Amino acid sequence: MNAITTTAEATGGIDRDSTAPMYDQLRQLILDGIVRxxxxxxxxxxxxxxxxxxxxxxxxxxxxxxxxxxxxxAVERIKGKGTFVARPRTSESLVHTLVGLFDEVERRGGHVHSEVLRHELIEADAEVAAALEVDEGAPVVVLTRLRYVDGEAWSLSTTWMPREIGEPTLGADLRDSSLYALLADHGVVATHGVRSAEATVATHEQAAQLGLSAGSALLRLRSVSRDESGQPIEFFVAYHRGDRSRFEFRLSTDNSQGSLVHVP
Structure with a gap:
């Protein structure tokens, strides 16, 4: 006998005389069954x-x-397979701090492993050049990683760095280490920047890499970090699985640190 049946028998099921909507009663029955x-x-x-x-x-x-x-x-529905008890989402503070995923997860006792998909010197396209404030076609280092948290595919990120900053990372083993820590070892430390988050959906390629169905919810982070002098040191775009991540924001009455941007 499954949990939902057991709960229904114990509670009498849906009460049609209740002022509570039937869908909300069913929602609670399912939650009670999961716990019971x-x-x-x-x-x-x-x-x-x-x-x-x-x-x-x-x-x-x-x-x-x-x-x-x-x-x-509380649950996750997988097309063609059914409904399952969801894995708990992990709270992340990546949006409002300059820490990276490696440092964020390590701080809470987890482990990040990265599959390095690309790490090389390329010419900056228009978007990258504008973000890093270099000329279009200037040499930059690109680093694309599929990130795993505690063995599970978590995010897909691409980072671009000006040549003089990123070149020392070429050849470094970044599968189980922090890019920010490596940069700090070379005297490069981010002190401020701008980071944004927006909802999107997975392309077929992203879905295959992250173990999702095409069209699944993703959260896209876009960030430009700068050093103490104001020079851009990195630009990254990262796609996080929407069913595994929950981003938390620290709020205060001082709203000078954030802004609402309307994208037409």
């Missing part, structure tokens, strides 16, 4: 058709409940 039976991340939950039959409710109600649970991060 000690279900773990990755455990399967009943499908939509079974929930409809079990509670005598419409598929619309079931889908509303599951959508809310997915939005809350």
């Amino acid at each position: 039976d000690g279900l773990q991340p990755g455990d399967a939950l009943p499908g939509e058709h079974r929930l409809c039959e079990q509670y005598g409710i419409s598929r619309t109600v079931v889908r509303q409940a599951l959508a809310q649970l997915e939005h809350e991060g």
